[in-house]
Amino acid sequence: MAIKSWHLDRRTFLMGTGVSLGLPWLECMAKADESPVPVDQPARRICGLYFGFGVALPPENHEHALWRWFPQGEGREYQFTETLKPLEAQREKLTILGGLSHPNGRRMGAHDTADTFLTGAFLNNKLLVNTISVDQVAAKALGDQTRFSSLVMSTDGGVGEPTRSSTLSYNDKGRPLPALYQPQQIFDRFFAAGDPDTIAERRRLKSAASMLDRVLDDSHSLRNRLGNQDREKLDEYLAAVRQIEQGVERSQGWLEIPRPELRDEERKALHLDSNDEAPLQFIRTMYDLIYLAFRTDSTRVATYQITNMADCSSKAAKFPQLQGFKDSLHTLAHDWDKPGGSERLGQWDRFMAEQFAYFLNRLESAQEQNGTLLDNSLVLYGSSNSVTHDNNNYPLILAGGSEMGLKHGRYLKFSDQVPMSNLFVTMLNRAGVECPAFADSTGELNELLS
Numbered sequence: 001m002a003i004k005s006w007h008l009d010r011r012t013f014l015m016g017t018g019v020s021l022g023l024p025w026l027e028c029m030a031k032a033d034e035s036p037v038p039v040d041q042p043a044r045r046i047c048g049l050y051f052g053f054g055v056a057l058p059p060e061n062h063e064h065a066l067w068r069w070f071p072q073g074e075g076r077e078y079q080f081t082e083t084l085k086p087l088e089a090q091r092e093k094l095t096i097l098g099g100l101s102h103p104n105g106r107r108m109g110a111h112d113t114a115d116t117f118l119t120g121a122f123l124n125n126k127l128l129v130n131t132i133s134v135d136q137v138a139a140k141a142l143g144d145q146t147r148f149s150s151l152v153m154s155t156d157g158g159v160g161e162p163t164r165s166s167t168l169s170y171n172d173k174g175r176p177l178p179a180l181y182q183p184q185q186i187f188d189r190f191f192a193a194g195d196p197d198t199i200a201e202r203r204r205l206k207s208a209a210s211m212l213d214r215v216l217d218d219s220h221s222l223r224n225r226l227g228n229q230d231r232e233k234l235d236e237y238l239a240a241v242r243q244i245e246q247g248v249e250r251s252q253g254w255l256e257i258p259r260p261e262l263r264d265e266e267r268k269a270l271h272l273d274s275n276d277e278a279p280l281q282f283i284r285t286m287y288d289l290i291y292l293a294f295r296t297d298s299t300r301v302a303t304y305q306i307t308n309m310a311d312c313s314s315k316a317a318k319f320p321q322l323q324g325f326k327d328s329l330h331t332l333a334h335d336w337d338k339p340g341g342s343e344r345l346g347q348w349d350r351f352m353a354e355q356f357a358y359f360l361n362r363l364e365s366a367q368e369q370n371g372t373l374l375d376n377s378l379v380l381y382g383s384s385n386s387v388t389h390d391n392n393n394y395p396l397i398l399a400g401g402s403e404m405g406l407k408h409g410r411y412l413k414f415s416d417q418v419p420m421s422n423l424f425v426t427m428l429n430r431a432g433v434e435c436p437a438f439a440d441s442t443g444e445l446n447e448l449l450s
Contacts, residue, residue: 042369043145044404044431045300045377046138047290049356050117050168052309052316053333054385055349055395056083058342067346069395070098071411078411083349086357087397092409093360093374094399095448097382099414100423103440105384105391112163113384113391114309119170120421120439128162130174134424134438139301140172141433146299148190150177153286154305155276155316157181164310168303179305183285184272190289190298191262260296279319280355287359294373295366300431306352320348333388356381360399375403378427392416398423398448404430407450418445 055069062068071078078096080088087094104122105113115123118133135150143149152169159176160166167179180186270288274281283306290302307316307329317329325332325348332348335341363374370376382396393416402408421441426448428435 041432042371042376042403043294043297043300044142045294045302046135046427046431047294047301047377047379048118048133048135048168048303049359049379049381050114050303050305050308051352051383052114052307052314052385053111053329053388054336054383054390055387056336056342056345057387058337062342064340064342064346067343067349069346069349071096074098074411074413076410081346083346084353086350086354087360090357090360090364090399093364093402094397095406095408096411097394097396097398097414097423098411099393099416100396100418100420101386101392101394101416102384102420108391109163110385110389110391111309111311114168114305115163115165115170115176117382117384118168118303118424119174120419120424121174123163130170130176131439132172132174133168133170133303134428135169135301135303136171136177137435137438138428138431138433142300142431146297148293148299150301150303151186151190151290151293151299152177152179152303153186153289154179154181154308155282155286155319156305156308156310156314160308160310164308164313166305166308166310166314168305179303183270183274183282183289186286186289187270187272190293191260191296260298262292262296266292276315276319277322279316279322280351283355284358287355287362291359291362291366291373294363294377320351323348323351333385336387356397363400371403374400377401378404378406378431380423380427394420396420396423398427401430405450406430406448412447414445414447418442423448 056067057070058064058068060068060072066082068081069083071080071084073079084096102113102116102120104120105116108116108123112123115130118135119131121129121131123130139150150169152167154166154168156166157180158166158178165176167176169177169179171177180189271281271285274285276282286304290304293299293302307319308314311317311330312328320327320329320332325344327335327344329348332341332345336345360374360379363377363379364372366373368376377400379399380396381399382394384394385391386393386395398406399408400406419440419442421439422443422445424438425435425441426444428438429444
């Protein structure tokens, strides 16, 4: 049976003078059930969120036990403590994960593990070679379906230093991908108004393609004159050139598709002038940008390093003080076991949970073809320390994915024999990225699956 005349492609845009408006998902974008043409598969997304230095974990019988990050009880009968109570409204959309960590991380320095949160690799002072991060595995598989293969963000921006990184994302060579950190810059890159099909842009891409063609043509005659070792070096170089070539071709294809424009109320709600001097507004604006990138299907992969492990040199180190707390993040984390320290750090953990809840609520508010934006997204939130200096039992929350085969509403405890990479395999497979193994994984986390 033919497609109904009122059926709209999910990439339909409203065109006006000098503007284009990307539509949200509408009922008329779904084909009639009786049509032999399959219904468009909903977009599936992966998002990784990280905070450094761990959380407050006083003993369960401690006077400040209500500020312990992990819940009381387990399974479906668990109870949030004061720390994670802001997430109560999304209880059935998330799972608290206890006991997981990277085995390689347990062998590393106390504050060296932010770099490996999404890779599971081993780093030390002699070996600083990382491996691909789980988000970039997803980006390689899903990236050709969107204008941007991934969105990489952090509070500090750039890449930072090895073992004190300011990015969560690493390419297939283990090299860090620079993180964006200025809301206005991110907005302009993803949603800038104006005609993208400009003569200047076409000329730039055509020139880049021409230069790459010449490099590749010249390489054939050169390769025949090289020894084996130099051939290997040349091949590695040419592989990088081909990656650039593929990026140029991809950019040329996306020139034919206008960038999405936002609704007036969405644009007005953004605080693009926010910066690291106003943590609450800054963090929420960064969350808003991920939400908008997902809602407009500009990308299906995002990472955001909210705070890192760079001690006092990080821009985010002063976030607690700017929010009215007495101490810096570094001091709060290191003094968690001193008198009153668990409550002080727990209150900061609650502030962070409030912002995470804000993000989940935004994703939940956007309806899609089947379920909500949250139902079709996997959002991992956590740290690579339990308490500071302890690289075991990462505090982790996996949210979303109810339409991707996940079963939520529980606090699951795992033994330290289960590597965190099993979680990554589960996430990738649920996102439609066939992945039998990642890093040191031994299988999927079947407990998460419905």
